[in-house]
Amino acid sequence: MTNPLDQDINRREVPALKVHRMVLGADGMGLFPAGVADMDFKAPQPVLTALQKRLDHAVFGYEAMPDELMPALTGWLATRHDWDVDASHILRSPNILNTLAIAASIFTKAGEGVIVQPPVFFDFYDILKENNRVLLSNPLILKDGRYTMDFDGLEQLASDAKAKMIYLCNPHNPIGRVWTRAELAKLGDICARHNVLVVSDEIHGDITFEGHDYTPFASLGPDYAQNAITCLSPAKSFNIAACCSAFTVISDDARRNAFQVENSRLTVNKNNAFASAAMTAAYSEGGPWLDDVLSYLAGNVALVRDQIATLPDVEMIEPEGTFLMWLDFRKLGLTPDELTKFLRTRAGWAVTRGQAFGVEGEGFARLNIACTKAKLTSALQQLSAAITQIL
Ligand SMILES: Cc1ncc(COP(=O)(O)O)c(C=O)c1O
Secondary structure (H helix, E strand, O other): OOOHHHOOOOHHHOOOHHHOHHHHOHHHOOOEEOOOOOOOOOOOHHHHHHHHHHHHHOOOOOOOOOOOHHHHHHHHHHHHHOOOOOHHHEEEEOOHHHHHHHHHHHHOOOOOEEEEOOOOOOHHHHHHHHOOOEEEEOOOEEEOOEEEOOHHHHHHHHOOOOEEEEEEEOOOOOOOOOOOHHHHHHHHHHHHHOOOEEEEEOOOOOOEOOOOOOOOHHHHOHHHHHOEEEEEOOOOOOOOHHHOOEEEEEOOHHHHHHHHHHHHHOOOOOOOHHHHHHHHHHHHHOHHHHHHHHHHHHHHHHHHHHHHOOOOOOEEEOOOEOOEEEEEOHHHOOOHHHHHHHHHHHOOEEOEEHHHHOHHHOOEEEEEOOOOHHHHHHHHHHHHHHHHHHO
């Protein structure tokens, strides 16, 4: 029986960013598009059905949030992640980047510092720069092919009077760690000791591989929850980035009120009928689809692992979650620009340059594996051929 996820869908039928000239460059339209972090798969059938139903209604005036949406979200968090969230603690937000920016702007002042742990999602840097916040960098430690947090470095940075907040990426884009309870608790304890607010971006939380369970930071206990702003979204989990909004969980009443006041000041309060329909269906009925996607992705990880094992000068960081893989090309001895050029012109790959995630990413590249097996296999063959030629 054929797997529906093997279906090759022409994403150029819509202005999809992943295959758009804005991202690939005018000269890159023929490259293997593996940069932008979405999946090439159709959304879950229940989502498509709900959208069709909403379309058939054919009136698109102002709407409230559907009564079913919050229970669908809290039900998902409880059954899937063992996290009981009080619905009154959840605010709706346009997207996660917006939440990160608002959190920095209302809970820190210009000139104060936000800790990040590179290599990390590039938009963290842009948000801090655009909001005039000081970036306090606590690089992850890479040892024997595995990244861990530098807790001594964190303790030191957090004790700086300037440090007011940390952007935690849980699971961590681009290196694919699914932080353990023990790691999160250690981070939370350090931050609590130094009054550093934990803003946890958990957009990749639903995408984890066997043996690695996502722990929502705020689920560690009431004290952790009181010092947390959690950013959630169904964008990655159900591949509905262009058709959803995000959610922010804030247990502390004063901070939640402050957030609400800011949302109101910015009039961030409109409901999109299609986003509401898609999200409600995704959280209430999308589980089986996600399970299929997770096993497909695990198969794609295996494809990459097997191919990389034949290339002694390339190493892969074993992902515990996310559909993003972090590849180490440092042994090729190329400069970051040479590596980008090599991957584009010789391997035909349009991946995200490692240096976009901080200087710690130089010599690496981030590969998005959420595509068909056929596409991934041929891209891996192109990489092998290109590497064999330069050696
Ligand atoms: C860690 C992380 N946070 C946030 C986003 C973007 O979220 P949103 O589209 O809701 O702003 C991404 C997308 O790649 C991401 O990887």
